[in-house]
Amino acid sequence: MAGGFEGHFAGPAFEPGTVWLVGAGPGDPGLLTLHALHALHQADVIVHDALVSDDILSMARHGAELVFAGKRGGKPSHNQRDISLTLVELARRGKRVLRLKGGDPFVFGRGGEEALTLNAHGVPFRVVPGISAGLGGLAYAGIPLTHRGINQAVAFLTGHDASGKVPDAEDWKALAQGSPVLVIYMAMKHWALIRERLLAAGRGGDEPVAFIRNATLPDQQVLETTLEASLADLERSGLEPPSIVVVGKAVSMRAGLDWLGALEGRVLDPDPLDERGKQDAG
Amino acid sequence: MAGGFEGHFAGPAFEPGTVWLVGAGPGDPGLLTLHALHALHQADVIVHDALVSDDILSMARHGAELVFAGKRGGKPSHNQRDISLTLVELARRGKRVLRLKGGDPFVFGRGGEEALTLNAHGVPFRVVPGISAGLGGLAYAGIPLTHRGINQAVAFLTGHDASGKVPDAEDWKALAQGSPVLVIYMAMKHWALIRERLLAAGRGGDEPVAFIRNATLPDQQVLETTLEASLADLERSGLEPPSIVVVGKAVSMRAGLDWLGALEGRVLDPDPLDERGKQDAG
Numbered sequence: 001m002a003g004g005f006e007g008h009f010a011g012p013a014f015e016p017g018t019v020w021l022v023g024a025g026p027g028d029p030g031l032l033t034l035h036a037l038h039a040l041h042q043a044d045v046i047v048h049d050a051l052v053s054d055d056i057l058s059m060a061r062h063g064a065e066l067v068f069a070g071k072r073g074g075k076p077s078h079n080q081r082d083i084s085l086t087l088v089e090l091a092r093r094g095k096r097v098l099r100l101k102g103g104d105p106f107v108f109g110r111g112g113e114e115a116l117t118l119n120a121h122g123v124p125f126r127v128v129p130g131i132s133a134g135l136g137g138l139a140y141a142g143i144p145l146t147h148r149g150i151n152q153a154v155a156f157l158t159g160h161d162a163s164g165k166v167p168d169a170e171d172w173k174a175l176a177q178g179s180p181v182l183v184i185y186m187a188m189k190h191w192a193l194i195r196e197r198l199l200a201a202g203r204g205g206d207e208p209v210a211f212i213r214n215a216t217l218p219d220q221q222v223l224e225t226t227l228e229a230s231l232a233d234l235e236r237s238g239l240e241p242p243s244i245v246v247v248g249k250a251v252s253m254r255a256g257l258d259w260l261g262a263l264e265g266r267v268l269d270p271d272p273l274d275e276r277g278k279q280d281a282g
Numbered sequence: 283m284a285g286g287f288e289g290h291f292a293g294p295a296f297e298p299g300t301v302w303l304v305g306a307g308p309g310d311p312g313l314l315t316l317h318a319l320h321a322l323h324q325a326d327v328i329v330h331d332a333l334v335s336d337d338i339l340s341m342a343r344h345g346a347e348l349v350f351a352g353k354r355g356g357k358p359s360h361n362q363r364d365i366s367l368t369l370v371e372l373a374r375r376g377k378r379v380l381r382l383k384g385g386d387p388f389v390f391g392r393g394g395e396e397a398l399t400l401n402a403h404g405v406p407f408r409v410v411p412g413i414s415a416g417l418g419g420l421a422y423a424g425i426p427l428t429h430r431g432i433n434q435a436v437a438f439l440t441g442h443d444a445s446g447k448v449p450d451a452e453d454w455k456a457l458a459q460g461s462p463v464l465v466i467y468m469a470m471k472h473w474a475l476i477r478e479r480l481l482a483a484g485r486g487g488d489e490p491v492a493f494i495r496n497a498t499l500p501d502q503q504v505l506e507t508t509l510e511a512s513l514a515d516l517e518r519s520g521l522e523p524p525s526i527v528v529v530g531k532a533v534s535m536r537a538g539l540d541w542l543g544a545l546e547g548r549v550l551d552p553d554p555l556d557e558r559g560k561q562d563a564g
Contacts, residue, residue, distance in 0.1 A: 009311055009312065009341070011312050011320075012312075017497045019480070023322065025315070029291055029314060030291065030293050030294075030315075030316045030317035030320070030410075030530070031315050031316070031411065032315065032316050033307070033312060033313050033314065033316075033413065034311065034312045034313070034314050034315075034316070034319065035310075035312035035313065035316055037291075037316065038312070041293075041518060045335075059291070073513075079376075084510075089469045092436050095361070100455065103372035104417055104421070104426045105421075106417070106420065106421055106425075106426040106428065106429075107417065107427050107436075108428050109428075109429055110430065111426065112429040112535060112539060113424035113429070113430060113432075115538075115539050115541070116387055116535075116539065116552075116553075119538050119539070119544075120552040120553070121371075124541075124544065124545070125541050126541055126545075127421045127424070127539075127541055128312075128313075128421070129413050129418045129422075130413070131314065131315065131411050131412070131413060132417060133428070135386055135388070135389065135411050135414060135417070136411045138388065138411075139386070139387075139388055139409045139410070139411035140409070142409070144387075144393065144394035145386075145389050146388065146389055146391075146394075146437075146438075146440070147388075147394040147395070148392065148394075148395060152439065152440045152443055152453075152454065153437055153438065153439040153440070153449070153457055154437070154438050154561075155435055155436070155437040155438075155457070155460070155461055156391075156427075156428075156435065156437075157434065158434045158435050159437070167435070169329040171435065171460055172460075174456045174457070174459040174460030175435055175437070175456070175457070175459075175460035175461060176460075177456040177459060178453055178454075178455070178456030178458075178459070179437055179456075179458070179460070179461075188423075195506045213499050215456075219415030221541050222364045224348070224546040238467050253394060253398075256397075256398050256401050257388075257394060257397050257398065257401070257406050257407075259397070259407075262401075262406065268401045270349070270398075270401060270402040271398075271402070273398075273400075273465055
């Protein structure tokens with residue numbers, strides 16, 4: 001191996017009294033960015049979510065203070081405003097503050113809200129994007145977000161908003177009609193309703209669906225089903241939230257692209273698209 | 283700095299005769315993942331796109347062979363099938379083959395097609411997701427992909443498909459109605475038509491639009507405009523492709539979240555959402 005991390009890459013200085021809002025990616029420490037690793041090596045305080053794994057936190061500088069600011073059991077144990085003000089307070093004490101969030105801070109991560117609070121209090125900040133669970137989880141499941149002949153658009157949605165409500169039915173209808181592939185975050189709790197809305201919007205009951213739990217981690221689980229069968233299959237599987245849900249023909253590609261399964265001995269289909277195409281036409 | 287890259291992270295072995303399909307991210311070498319860096323350190327051959335910067339290629343192992351397989355001036359100088367078969371051939375010669383693509387291999391990157399060819403020829407492969415230009419570019423421009431009060435869905439689209447055609451008008455209509463924020467790849471060439479379709483689908487002429495060129499690189503340029511004014515502003519600006527285009531209220535957030543601009547002295551708006559909300563209501 002020619003040289004190491006430091007030999008090749010000099011990141012921007014992490015100044016005392018500033019906050020870096022950093023995406024930690026979906027779970028696999030190998031999906032951290034070099035900026036994120038640099039921040040872990042430099043930070044005085046790390047304010048992290050429950051979704052940031054111990055493996056990743058163990059990469060922090062020795063002596064860095066760890067502050068948990070996540071959710072437990074799906075319920076917020078910390079008020080969003082309190083978290084933002086904690087970041088302000090720590091920065092004012094001259095700390096290098098790393099706000100480390102699962103996935104990407106700007107994709108259903110409320111990073112924008114925290115950044116606005118920092119700005120309103122005059123605290124300088126930097127945003128470091130991360131691999132969102134939608135991107136990383138699908139790649140590890142062998143499901144392409146876009147594929148020639150399948151889709152030229154992909155939509156990322158949330159299954160419920162900050163208040164816990166499922167987004168409005170009309171929006172779902174247009175999205176379901178406009179995007180052949182839907183990637184839905186936080187969808188498991190309200191899956192019965194979401195499934196109904198997708199069917200009502202004209203998505204086919206035989207359309208493939210995948211639930212990806214613990215995306216990119218060694219215990220990643222993928223449940224492949226159809227829109228019609230998904231509710232029963234989900235209950236039978238005992239799969240727990242949080243999971244990423246993918247709806248659309250792209251899921252069929254997994255038969256030929258499940259590289260993780262192949263490394264463990266799964267025989268892949270040499271022509272998954274063609275075969276499924278014939279099935280769909282039948 | 284406590285330890286280095288190798289001290290903290292042991293990636294999976296890069297076996298001879300295998301291909302890793304790796305996303306290099308949007309440009310900034312700091313947005314490479316640890317897996318991508320590990321692959322650069324281990325690969326015998328690197329087959330790369332034009333979008334992969336020299337700074338990133340310079341992180342390769344000394345002695346690694348570099349093969350260019352990209353596009354020049356927007357035109358494919360290499361047939362997709364030839365590229366895929368080159369990967370097969372190199373792997374069969376026992377090389378560790380790194381297929382390095384700008385952004386993410388599964389987001390408008392045709393990684394699925396290459397992986398299917400590898401699979402059909404019995405070549406083992408691994409997929410390493412990268413930060414797509416949509417995620418990375420927006421983060422560096424200070425535009426959140428999702429923000430409370432603005433959107434619970436975001437759609438990624440391509441402005442033209444592999445044949446160069448703009449996707450069908452009906453799909454655009456549903457997407458434009460379903461997703462408050464649209465992130466459009468490869469949109470500049472056909473912007474006049476895309477803009478028309480968005481207006482025809484009911485998107486407002488006063489809706490904010492941003493063009494982000496050379497996203498995350500030191501010479502990143504961001505053009506802020508409105509849907510109505512975008513065609514004239516784009517021509518006046520002389521901005522060249524490729525750029526990421528963002529349509530939606532999220533663009534307004536840049537006034538308060540342009541952290542790169544702030545580092546260079548721009549005074550940010552402490553309450554960009556509220557102010558724009560009032561303007562929109564007027």
